[in-house]
Amino acid sequence: MIGRAGRPQYDDRGIAYIMAQSEKRDFYQRFLYEPFPVESSLHKQLHDHINAEIAGGTIKSFQDCMNYLSKTYFYTRLIKNPIYYGAAQSKSAEAVNEFLGKLVSGILNDLQAAGCIQIGEKYSVGSTELGDIASFYYLSYKTVQMFSAKLRPFRLHGESFLPLLELLTDAAEFD
Numbered sequence: 001m002i003g004r005a006g007r008p009q010y011d012d013r014g015i016a017y018i019m020a021q022s023e024k025r026d027f028y029q030r031f032l033y034e035p036f037p038v039e040s041s042l043h044k045q046l047h048d049h050i051n052a053e054i055a056g057g058t059i060k061s062f063q064d065c066m067n068y069l070s071k072t073y074f075y076t077r078l079i080k081n082p083i084y085y086g087a088a089q090s091k092s093a094e095a096v097n098e099f100l101g102k103l104v105s106g107i108l109n110d111l112q113a114a115g116c117i118q119i120g121e122k123y124s125v126g127s128t129e130l131g132d133i134a135s136f137y138y139l140s141y142k143t144v145q146m147f148s149a150k151l152r153p154f155r156l157h158g159e160s161f162l163p164l165l166e167l168l169t170d171a172a173e174f175d
Contacts, residue, residue: 039084040074047107047141048134051116055127055135062123065104066097075100114145140172147171 087099116131
């Protein structure tokens with residue numbers, strides 16, 4: 001438990017209490033003196049975050065995307081521990097930027113294939129209606145791609161409601 005009880009005007013420090021079973025005391029106490037780095041998990045949801053930033057107008061080009069990511073904790077940890085994120089063993093700025101460029105390029109291509117964004121001249125990017133829907137409703141880009149593909153031939157008139165329910169349960173959010 002960590003906090004200042006929401007009273008920053010009265011307290012200038014916080015206190016942390018670690019509550020654990022007595023047999024785990026030594027395990028947790030070791031981390032007070034030998035901390036381990038906390039890695040980012042942004043890379044696992046990067047498609048959806050980038051889609052939301054494009055839909056929101058923050059990212060308008062490939063370079064904007066690179067600049068945006070360079071200000072994240074993910075980028076900080078990528079530089080320090082590139083192997084964890086699947087990058088080359090080299091920690092050089094060139095190697096990290098090359099990896100990030102390939103990652104961004106792949107993500108933008110995936111989002112375009114899903115119908116969430118359009119890639120224009122000079123690698124400019126813009127959101128589509130599907131991208132806006134995914135961002136607004138916090139849906140995975142895979143979900144809106146699947147809905148779009150499966151609803152295209154689907155006709156509500158004269159069909160059972162069951163296929164629509166089956167379609168909804170196929171959403172990535174229910175995995």
